[in-house]
Amino acid sequence: MKILKLAMILALFVAMPTWAESLTGPQNNAVRSANLYLSMQGFSRSGLIQQLSSDVGDGYEVADATVAVDSLDVDWNKQAVRSAKQYLNLMGFSCNGLIDQLSSSAGDGYTESQATFGARQTSACE
Numbered sequence: 815m816k817i818l819k820l821a822m823i824l825a826l827f828v829a830m831p832t833w834a835e836s837l838t839g840p841q842n843n844a845v846r847s848a849n850l851y852l853s854m855q856g857f858s859r860s861g862l863i864q865q866l867s868s869d870v871g872d873g874y875e876v877a878d879a880t881v882a883v884d885s886l887d888v889d890w891n892k893q894a895v896r897s898a899k900q901y902l903n904l905m906g907f908s909c910n911g912l913i914d915q916l917s918s919s920a921g922d923g924y925t926e927s928q929a930t931f932g933a934r935q936t937s938a939c940e
Contacts, residue, residue: 840878841885844872844874844882845885845886848879851865859883861922862879866878890924891932893932895931895932895935898916909938913933916929
């Protein structure tokens with residue numbers, strides 16, 4: 815297990831794009847944190863920025879978290895699918911209920927379009 819964890823951490827460093835050199839130290843650290851979060855679960859853009867900048871999260875400045883997240887190449891629709899499937903692993907949702915959960919500012923904060931895409935890729939909307 816320790817080898818797998820180490821491999822994941824090393825992969826994050828190796829995958830650091832060359833443009834990362836133009837980011838500040840805190841922004842580069844926020845990129846590393848964001849990549850780690852994205853390796854564990856689905857996040858919306860706004861949810862990831864909130865996680866990185868929250869006092870109970872990582873505590874980065876909102877501006878640094880935003881720059882970090884926007885510097886990543888993330889398929890937010892794919893993240894919405896991951897989040898939708900994670901919710902369904904925990905409990906049942908109707909299609910509309912899942913879309914509402916994914917798109918709510920109190921939920922995941924996906925756009926309506928992303929939430930709809932994510933939910934429709936699951937059994938909740940079949």
